[in-house]
Amino acid sequence: xxxxxxxxxxxxxxxxxxxxxxxxxxxxxxxxxxxxxxxxxxxxxxxxxxxxxxxxxxxxxxxxxxxxxxxxxxxxxxxxxxxxxxxxxxxxxxxxxxxxxxxxxxxxxxxxxxxxxxxxxxxxxxxxxxxxxxxxxxxxxxxxxxxxxxxxxxxxxxxxxxxxxxxxxxxxxxxxxxxxxxxxxxxxxxxxxxxxxxxxxxxxxxxxxxxxxxxxxxxxxxxxxxxxxxxxxxxxxxxxxxxxxxxxxxxxxxxxxxxxxxxxxxxxxxxxxxxxxxxxxxxxxx
Ligand code: NDP
Numbered sequence: 001x002x003x004x005x006x007x008x009x010x011x012x013x014x015x016x017x018x019x020x021x022x023x024x025x026x027x028x029x030x031x032x033x034x035x036x037x038x039x040x041x042x043x044x045x046x047x048x049x050x051x052x053x054x055x056x057x058x059x060x061x062x063x064x065x066x067x068x069x070x071x072x073x074x075x076x077x078x079x080x081x082x083x084x085x086x087x088x089x090x091x092x093x094x095x096x097x098x099x100x101x102x103x104x105x106x107x108x109x110x111x112x113x114x115x116x117x118x119x120x121x122x123x124x125x126x127x128x129x130x131x132x133x134x135x136x137x138x139x140x141x142x143x144x145x146x147x148x149x150x151x152x153x154x155x156x157x158x159x160x161x162x163x164x165x166x167x168x169x170x171x172x173x174x175x176x177x178x179x180x181x182x183x184x185x186x187x188x189x190x191x192x193x194x195x196x197x198x199x200x201x202x203x204x205x206x207x208x209x210x211x212x213x214x215x216x217x218x219x220x221x222x223x224x225x226x227x228x229x230x231x232x233x234x235x236x237x238x239x240x241x242x243x244x245x246x247x248x249x250x251x252x253x254x255x256x257x258x259x260x261x262x263x264x265x266x267x268x269x270x271x272x273x274x275x276x277x278x279x280x281x282x283x284x285x286x
């Protein structure tokens with residue numbers, strides 16, 4: 001049986017660290033506030049937004065909630081972001097995605113002051129990450145690096161295959177693994193011989209959005225498997241992109257769903273908000 005990479009425990013460690021750091025900042029007379037903007041009342045988004053508010057309260061970050069109606073125009077949203085950019089007491093701005101179809105997400109993300117872009121999605125932060133400069137790192141891929149580091153899994157020189165090339169997971173994940181000196185391959189829906197490719201991986205990271213797609217025929221014996229996918233199955237139970245039961249005896253370590261990558265995203269968001277306040281972003285994002 002593989003080692004289970006415990007995202008619940010590791011994310012709690014990070015939240016405790018941020019809580020301590022926030023307490024230190026408070027003693028220096030500094031405060032932190034995160035603006036969380038939700039447009040429309042998508043139930044899944046509401047769950048994510050509420051979780052973010054709860055964790056903010058836990059670590060000592062004030063959350064400024066903006067719950068806007070579905071029919072909010074792009075101009076109105078851009079005006080709010082402009083206002084928050086100029087508010088000194090607001091350190092981070094998060095726009096919950098997806099936005100309703102009539103609003104251009106790219107335009108909205110690029111309207112956020114890059115120094116307040118705690119999601120790490122602004123093109124300036126993405127570009128900085130790409131050329132190895134200091135940047136806010138996208139929370140899910142940065143959380144995966146933390147899972148690997150804190151589980152003692154070596155990345156340097158390892159063959160890493162990432163399935164998925166989205167802007168929020170696959171692409172930044174590849175850049176972060178490169179930064180850790182892994183040899184990186186990115187696979188996507190047009191990749192040929194996906195099985196053979198995945199079977200080469202010492203570290204296989206799956207972010208494809210296809211429930212239980214990856215079975216043991218994709219996994220090399222002893223590989224580390226990181227499952228980013230989150231789905232509800234027919235019994236309303238959560239599952240990932242990896243068929244956990246099928247691969248768990250073959251790999252050396254694996255993240256479960258739930259309790260693997262999922263909890264890391266909010267923890268890393270809190271870390272980014274702290275960095276926005278203290279301007280203490282480290283060069284290697286650890
Ligand atoms: P996207 O749908 O944006 O991207 C999916 C990627 O997988 C695409 O690059 C797509 O290729 C690729 N893909 C799809 N089908 C195949 C296939 N058959 N073979 C190879 N590649 C394939 O998803 P996200 O990156 O946003 O999310 C991925 C999963 O991770 C989802 O389940 C999502 O819910 C979850 N997620 C979890 C988070 C967490 O906090 N744990 C955070 C973010 C996402 P192509 O580009 O060619 O279409």
